[in-house]
Amino acid sequence: MNFDLRTVNVTRYITPLREGGSLPALADADDDFKYVLKFRGAGHGVKALIAEFLGGQIAKYLGLPVPELVFATLDEAFGRTEGDEEIQDLLKFSQGLNLGLHYLSGAITYDAAANDCEALLASKIVWLDAYITNVDRTFKNTNLLIWKKELWLIDHGAAFYFHHSWNNWETTALTPFALIKDHVLLPKASKLDKAHQEFTAKLNNDILHKIVDQIPEDWLQWEEQDITPEEIKSVYTQFLTSRLANAELFLKQAEDARKTLI
Template sequence: MNALKLRRVRVTRYVTPLREGGSMPALAEADDGFLYVLKFRGAGQGENALIAELIGGEIARRLGLRVPELVFADLDEAFGRTEPDEEIQDLLKFSTGLNLALHFLSGSITFDPAVSVVDEEMASKIVWLDCLLTNMDRTARNTNMLWWHKELWLIDHGASLYFHHSWHNWEDQAVKPFLLVKDHVLLRRAGRLEEMDALLKPLLTPEIIAGIVGLIPDEWLTGGTFDTPSAYRAAYVQFLTSRLAHSAVFVKAAIDARGTV
């Protein structure tokens, strides 16, 4: 049995769209009384973005990095009926059912690399994580990090694991360097990548990876690549465990890229 578990909430109020996100997430209230940033399965990248968000966020948490609580969020079909904005109405209609949400960090401030400095250990951990996940979306233009209560929090891992949008040569993709690390906002500060590789890899055992992947709901695992949700999960586990086994490849590429910034 999977020891990991996410809470499940029901969306009770659509508060406002967060239009700075490409997938148009929203601020919403749930039946537990808390506010969440709601990520919709009916958005452009569909369930794949939610899967990447889930896997990326829970791996980051396992590594000791701060990530807002992730919850499964049920959205009733009634929400789309009263929304006056047609674009949002369609988004809500196509997102009926199970979505993903992050606890809203009220009062948080977007990380600005021109103002704030992250120490070498933290920077190296985050760069290592994003190389593992092939997360292309932690750049100076869009850092996807927040300061909240004087602590650094990571958000929005939906652009990770981009191989799963086509599943083309996915086994080969697992062992390739992450060349987009050259644009990572923290690369210049990441001077302890080899040390972090030795520290972080043992934390992500095959059992831990399988437990995180096991959280993915069956209804998100569809398409023509594999026949069953179990086969999709096995592929995600294989990709991540293979990538971890070959982490020296992406660590070297990150160190080489750091030498050019």
């Protein structure tokens, strides 16, 4: 599988998509498509982009429905005419390489009370989120869309939460991930073991290394920590490979959490 992403140039900032620290936005690019842009100048900076990139690439490899990811370049002059000072600052601090998700025009937010999700797909999404320690796919904020009558996964920027402190990643890699109890699809995830068998057979250390290796060098210059880009990549790779090797830990946590719901 080819893990390379296309690179587009952002041509027009259209509108912010929701309130909050990350301030994603809808924008046009020079390939005549619209994208949901995630900005390096937002709250969690490049670490949120790395989480989005890794989560999206792993999901894509596993055959889960995710919008196309692209690298999105913001020119130095971009946003100078923006009237909102907060947005102008965001664009100024986001010059260079950002991340875009293909915009699913007309999509609606998944509602667990109104929308269904087939048991195996629900189980696969729960497994993925437990694997990448994604804390943000809850009833309050599903990060799921219905587009053309199909379910799509968006927004993995809150995954890999260990990297915000960069301490004890070895311990986090082996956590059962108790927060899976809040997952919006857990009540529907009755085939967790089948999802586990499929995904642990499909993922391997070589694939994970290739995905991590595609993180742009530009996102690995961390001033707050004395660590090289190669060392950063090595930690992400070790985190993912260790977590995969011990996947029974978070599988059992998810299964036990589900038993309390049914």
